[in-house]
Amino acid sequence: MSTPTAFVVGHPIKHSRSPLIHGYWLAEHGLEGSYERVDVAPEEFESFFRGFEHRGFRGGNVTIPHKEAAFRLADVTTERARRLEAANTLWIEDGRVHADNTDVIGFIANLDQELGRWGARTALVLGAGGAARGVVAGLLERGVEKIVLANRTDGKGRELANFEPARIEPIAWSEIPCRLAEAELLVNTTLLGMAGQPPLEVDLAPLPGYATVTDIVYMPLETPLLAQARARGLRTVDGLGMLLHQAVPGFARWFGVTPKVTPQLRALVEADIERRR
Numbered sequence: 206m207s208t209p210t211a212f213v214v215g216h217p218i219k220h221s222r223s224p225l226i227h228g229y230w231l232a233e234h235g236l237e238g239s240y241e242r243v244d245v246a247p248e249e250f251e252s253f254f255r256g257f258e259h260r261g262f263r264g265g266n267v268t269i270p271h272k273e274a275a276f277r278l279a280d281v282t283t284e285r286a287r288r289l290e291a292a293n294t295l296w297i298e299d300g301r302v303h304a305d306n307t308d309v310i311g312f313i314a315n316l317d318q319e320l321g322r323w324g325a326r327t328a329l330v331l332g333a334g335g336a337a338r339g340v341v342a343g344l345l346e347r348g349v350e351k352i353v354l355a356n357r358t359d360g361k362g363r364e365l366a367n368f369e370p371a372r373i374e375p376i377a378w379s380e381i382p383c384r385l386a387e388a389e390l391l392v393n394t395t396l397l398g399m400a401g402q403p404p405l406e407v408d409l410a411p412l413p414g415y416a417t418v419t420d421i422v423y424m425p426l427e428t429p430l431l432a433q434a435r436a437r438g439l440r441t442v443d444g445l446g447m448l449l450h451q452a453v454p455g456f457a458r459w460f461g462v463t464p465k466v467t468p469q470l471r472a473l474v475e476a477d478i479e480r481r482r
């Protein structure tokens with residue numbers, strides 16, 4: 206049998222950390238296999254998608270800007286991918302291309318690993334972009350009773366609330382300060398706080414002392430939002446774990462071993478983030 210090979214496809218793709226993560230797991234488990242970056246422009250994606258099996262790939266990860274196209278082109282999709290209308294993990298099974306979206310698993314598994322047993326009646330989610338869809342889907346799956354959703358552009362917040370209107374309340378960006386007091390979990394899914402972007406300007410003083418603050422931005426690892434929460438003595442969870450955990454299901458499909466997110470892997474990727482800052 207040929208050596209199992211997987212890809213990460215995007216445009217651009219050179220900054221992807223996925224090869225580092227999968228390369229670490231291949232070496233850790235002593236597996237033969239490889240994981241390659243493939244840069245494909247949007248107009249070439251369909252042809253790449255139709256031909257990847259013939260090029261010897263068992264599947265791969267899909268990142269910006271191809272997640273929606275990957276979902277549309279797949280033969281079989283999971284319920285999560287259908288909910289998000291976007292796919293980030295592809296594999297061949299019974300001669301057909303299957304597609305899943307593992308951002309949902311990544312977000313929740315990170316909170317599980319960092320917080321142990323956790324729950325929240327009310328979560329305040331900031332942002333309604335691509336990543337927010339996975340976060341909101343994960344919180345709904347996890348039984349969070351109410352999600353208050355603030356987005357700069359109102360229409361996108363209202364659209365995302367259609368996932369489950371009875372449990373998601375879209376609010377205006379200006380309402381954030383007066384909704385903090387009810388939030389047990391605050392999640393930033395916007396670009397704000399990311400290197401090169403302005404910080405997220407929100408005063409966390411009204412948050413209850415038992416609240417957790419999590420940011421899916423992982424560059425830098427401690428965003429100004431997380432630094433403020435830590436200074437207030439609140440529990441914080443950074444975004445790196447989400448990136449690591451979302452990679453687990455794909456590796457298991459392509460290489461046949463379910464890998465673990467360990468402190469050693471985290472340290473390796475942290476060092477890479479530091480190096481490239």
Ligand code: NAP
Pocket residue numbers: 308311331332333334335336337356357358361394395396397399421422423444445447448449451
């Ligand atoms: P996206 O689809 O472009 O969405 C961007 C979001 O940020 C939108 O809600 C947008 O609001 C908001 N935003 C941008 N500038 C803003 C501003 N000045 N004020 C208020 N809101 C603003 O991006 P994405 O794919 O969701 O990614 C968002 C972040 O999550 C990125 O930093 C990305 O690296 C990170 N991420 C992390 C992981 C992980 O594994 N940890 C996974 C995916 C993404 P509008 O709708 O008003 O434009």
